[in-house]
Amino acid sequence: MSETSDLDAEGMPTLVDRTRVRDQPTTARGIRTRESLVAAARRVFERDGYLDARLVDITAEAGCSVGTFYTYFDSKEEVFTAVIQATQDDMMHPGLPHVEDSPENTPQVVRASNRAYFEAYKRNARLMGLLEQVATIDPAFRELRLKRSRAFADRNARKIAVLQEQGYVDPTLDPSMAALAVTSMISRMGYSVYVLGQPWEFEALVDTATALWLNALGIPRDGSRRDDAH
Amino acid sequence: MSETSDLDAEGMPTLVDRTRVRDQPTTARGIRTRESLVAAARRVFERDGYLDARLVDITAEAGCSVGTFYTYFDSKEEVFTAVIQATQDDMMHPGLPHVEDSPENTPQVVRASNRAYFEAYKRNARLMGLLEQVATIDPAFRELRLKRSRAFADRNARKIAVLQEQGYVDPTLDPSMAALAVTSMISRMGYSVYVLGQPWEFEALVDTATALWLNALGIPRDGSRRDDAH
Amino acid sequence: MSETSDLDAEGMPTLVDRTRVRDQPTTARGIRTRESLVAAARRVFERDGYLDARLVDITAEAGCSVGTFYTYFDSKEEVFTAVIQATQDDMMHPGLPHVEDSPENTPQVVRASNRAYFEAYKRNARLMGLLEQVATIDPAFRELRLKRSRAFADRNARKIAVLQEQGYVDPTLDPSMAALAVTSMISRMGYSVYVLGQPWEFEALVDTATALWLNALGIPRDGSRRDDAH
Amino acid sequence: MSETSDLDAEGMPTLVDRTRVRDQPTTARGIRTRESLVAAARRVFERDGYLDARLVDITAEAGCSVGTFYTYFDSKEEVFTAVIQATQDDMMHPGLPHVEDSPENTPQVVRASNRAYFEAYKRNARLMGLLEQVATIDPAFRELRLKRSRAFADRNARKIAVLQEQGYVDPTLDPSMAALAVTSMISRMGYSVYVLGQPWEFEALVDTATALWLNALGIPRDGSRRDDAH
C-alpha cells in the first residue's frame, strides 16, 4: 500500500523538490563547509525550532562566519529545504523486509510499511515536528506538501481500487478519500507519539495502526477475500 | 462516541481553559470595547495568520488605540485565546439531531457526530488552520491541546471499551489508541478539505468518514453485534 | 525672470512634493520629537553626507531611540524629504528688494534674483550639495527634480518669449532651451563656489552671473530695446 | 576656446590622471583579462550605477573570478578610473572639422567645439551620468574633477583675456569666472538632454548652445570686433 520511497503522504521523504536548491559548491572545501552548515542547521532547528533558530547560532555551530552562510543559502527557508533534503537522501534505503506484494499478502505488506514508517518517524521525530511547524507557517512548504500528498494519495488510491475489484477492499469506499484518510491517520499517530510524546510502545503502535488500517478499508486480516466478493 | 461539546480531540470546542482568561470588564462600554477587539483580532488573525498579525492592525481594525488593547489583554497570545473561546461559545449549540445513544444506534450517532463536526469545521475553517499553526508554535497551546486531547480520548476509550464488552467493537483493539487514531483521522480529513482546499463534496466526506470510522473499530453498520460476540 | 518662490530650476525651494510625506503627529510631544529628528537629520546629513549618514547617528543626535525614528519616517529617504521640505518652508520669505517687474527694469530684476539666489545658496550650501548627491543616487528625487525643473523652465520661457516680442531679447533664441540653459548656468556657479569651494567674492559672483545672463539672452543692460527691435 | 582633448571643464576626456593607475600587465593573456574586466565593468556600471554595481557581477560578466579582479585593480574605485580612462582613449580622435583658430573664426570654432562635445556626450551619455554620480559620492573624484576643471578654465580664461584685449569679448567680464560659467552651461545642457532625457533635437542644441555662448561672452557672431573695441 505504501512504498518505501514515499513513506508518507505528508512526510519528509518525498517532500523536497530538487529545483529549489542552488548549485552545489565545486571545491572539496566548499562541499565540506556546506555540509557542516546543513548539519549545524539541523541541530539548531531541532533544538530551538524553526522560528527561534538564529542564523548566528547556526554559523557558530558550524564554525564559520555569518557571511559564509550566504555563500550557500539565500535564507533560513533555503537551509531548511537543504536539511529536509539531506534527511531524504539519508532515508533512501530503509531496508524493508521483502514481502511479496500480492493481494493475499496485503496484511503483511501493510504491517511492514507501517513498521518502517514508524521507525523512520522515530529516527527523525524532531525533524518531523519541525516540518509540521514549517508547513503551517510557510505557504511554499504547505503547497509543496499538498502537491506531494495528492500524488501519493492518487497512487495508493489506484491500489485500493484494484483491491476493491478483486474483492479485498470494502467496495463502498471512495478510493482516493480513503487513501488520504488512512495515511493521515498513520501520520498523526506517529506525530502523537514521537512529537507530542504520547507514551505508547512501538509494537503496540504498529499493531494498532495495522489493525485500524486493515479494518478501515475492510481488508480481511487472514489474506482472504471479503465475504461480499462476487 | 463523540459529544457535541467535545467535537474533536484536537478541535476547537474543548480547547480553551477558562482559567487562562482574566476577568471580564464590568462597564457596558468596556464590554463593547473588548468584544470589538476580539472580533477585530479574529479578522486580522484569519487574514494575516498568527505570526504576521500585528497588534496595531488589530487595534486599528477595532478602532481603538494600542494602549487600550492592554486594558483587556496581557498579550497577543491572550487575545488569541479569547478568539478561540468566543468561537467555542458560538458553537455551543450545533443542533445535533437527537439520536438516542444506545449501542444499536452507534452508526447513526457516529454519522451525526461527523456531520456536525464537519459543519463546524467548514464554518470555522480559517480559525482551525490558525489553531493548527499556533499549536505548532506556542508550547502553551500545544500543551493544552494535548491535555484536552488525552482527556477526550480517555472518555471515548471508555465508551469503546464498553462497546467491546458488549460485542460491538473489535475486541483486539486497544481502546485508547484506537480512540485517538480515529478522531485524528476525522480531524485531518476536515483539515485537508477546509484548510488545504482538497475539493471534496460535503456528503461524500461525511459518508467516507463514517464508513472508515465504523470499519476501523469493527462496528457493524446495521447496529447488530459482531459475529465474534460471545 | 526668476521668482523668489521658485529660486532655481534645480534648486531646493520648489523641489518637494508634499504628497510624499505621511501624516503629521497630532500631539505636541509628537510634533516636538519629529522636529528634533528632522533637525538632527539635517545636521548628520550635512556632516556625513547622505550615504554615510546612519540612522543611529540621527536618533542619537535627536536624543531618541531608533524605534522612534520609524514612528515618523519609513526610511532615510523620507527624512531627507522632510529635511528638504523644512528648508523649503524656511525659505519662503527671502525678502527680495522690491523692484518693479517691467521690461526696462529687467536688468535690475535679474540682478536682484541672482543676488537672492546666491544668498540662499550660501545659507544652505551643504544642503544643496546633498541635494546634488541624492539626485544622482535616487531616481525618485531625480524624477521629481526633472519635473519641477521643466515646470520652472516653461514659466521662464514664457517670460522670455514675451520679452522677445517686445524687442528686449535675442529673437533667434529658443525660449525654453535658453531658459533652462541660463538657469543651469547660475545654479552651477553657486555649486562651484559654495559646494566645491571656488574662492570667488560674493559681489563679483552676482556681477558676473548677471552680466552673462543678460548677455546670453541679448538683453541690453541699460533697459532699452535691442537695436534689431522692429 | 575649447580643445578637443579637453572637451569640457567637467567632462570625461580630461578627467583622469594617469598617475592613479597601476602598471599595465605584461603578458598578452594579462592584457586580455584586464581589458575584459574594464569592458565588463563599464557595462555593469552603466546598467546598475556605481553604487549598485557589485564586483561579483563585474567578474561574472568578464568571465573570471573575483580574485582575478584584484590582480589588476585595488578597488572598485580603481576600475571606475580605468573605465573612464578607456573612454578617454576612445575619444582621442573626435575628428574636428579643421577650422583655423583665428579671432575672426571664433564663432565657427565655438560651434565646432560644441558640436563635437555634444556628439561625444551623446555617445557616452550613460558614462557621463555615472561620472556625475561618482563625483558627488567620492571625494577623490570630486577633487580630481575640480583640479582639472580649474586647469581647463584657466586655459580658456587666458584665451578669453586675449580676445578681450583684441576687442572681441565683453571687456567687463572676469575671464576665469566667465570661462567656468559658460562651460558649465554647455555641460549641463548635455546632461539635461542625454542623461535626464530632455527631448531636444541635436542641431537645435548646438545652435542654442553656440548662440548663448557667444552672446554671453559678447562675441559678435559675424567674426567682427565689438563696437566698443578701442
Next chain:
DNA sequence: AATGAATGAGGTTTCATTCAT
C-alpha cells in the same frame, strides 16, 4: 477607560576585500 509616543534588543542581510590553494 483611553491614548499613542517611546522603547530597544536583536535578527537578517550585504559585499568589498583577503588569502590559501
Next chain:
DNA sequence: TATGAATGAAACCTCATTCAT
C-alpha cells in the same frame, strides 16, 4: 595568473510592550 571560499563589520528595520498623559 587564477580561483572562489571565507570574512565580518555594520546597517537597517520590526513590533510587542510600557507608561506618562
